Amino acid sequence: DADVTQTPRNRITKTGKRIMLECSQTKGHDRMYWYRQDPGLGLRLIYYSFDVKDINKGEISDGYSVSRQAQAKFSLSLESAIPNQTALYFCATSPGISNQPQHFGDGTRLSIL
Amino acid sequence: GNSVTQMEGPVTLSEEAFLTINCTYTATGYPSLFWYVQYPGEGLQLLLKATKADDKGSNKGFEATYRKETTSFHLEKGSVQVSDSAVYFCALTTSGTYKYIFGTGTRLKVLA
Numbered sequence: 768d769a770d771v772t773q774t775p776r777n778r779i780t781k782t783g784k785r786i787m788l789e790c791s792q793t794k795g796h797d798r799m800y801w802y803r804q805d806p807g808l809g810l811r812l813i814y815y816s817f818d819v820k821d822i823n824k825g826e827i828s829d830g831y832s833v834s835r836q837a838q839a840k841f842s843l844s845l846e847s848a849i850p851n852q853t854a855l856y857f858c859a860t861s862p863g864i865s866n867q868p869q870h871f872g873d874g875t876r877l878s879i880l
Numbered sequence: 881g882n883s884v885t886q887m888e889g890p891v892t893l894s895e896e897a898f899l900t901i902n903c904t905y906t907a908t909g910y911p912s913l914f915w916y917v918q919y920p921g922e923g924l925q926l927l928l929k930a931t932k933a934d935d936k937g938s939n940k941g942f943e944a945t946y947r948k949e950t951t952s953f954h955l956e957k958g959s960v961q962v963s964d965s966a967v968y969f970c971a972l973t974t975s976g977t978y979k980y981i982f983g984t985g986t987r988l989k990v991l992a
Binding site: 771798800807808809810812815817823857859861865866867868869870871872873874 | 911912914916921922923924925926929931969973974975976977978979980982983984985
């Protein structure tokens, strides 16, 4: 089984709909992150969380919200989806130790029509 | 602020050719450096890492050396295979921060 699991893998929806992307991990890491990937822009950080009670905005949090339901679960919501939120979304984890790599899920491809 | 610059792609090579993908960085403090690989339809996977100057990370025939004097971490492989076709990301993080900084990715296409 994958260490970092994202659901769904693909989603097509309409403008104005509410969408939730889910992420769960079995690595036991404290830190969890949500990124979006757009062609030519690399990865941009949306939100990050150091534990259940510690959630922080990243560089592009407008239009998104998150919930850390447990150490192992971190979900991303788009309250009212718009077409420019069409992207590939990744969840990642890292241990609470400096200078260690992140571990990524396989991504959710989201298309908003 | 911290940043990572990597060469733009795509890079197209024939099988068994030598590969170099350039990566340079700016960072305060002493960063750890990473190369990730992303195969089609998958997430980023750690390829190799180096945590201090002059360290050499290596994995699956790929190598990169942490060069503090030139602030570089270039990825090399002596003989690429078709299966190496993917997007490669250079990244860094520094002690005491939450943040990982990624380059924009370099697409590699290897032709048989």
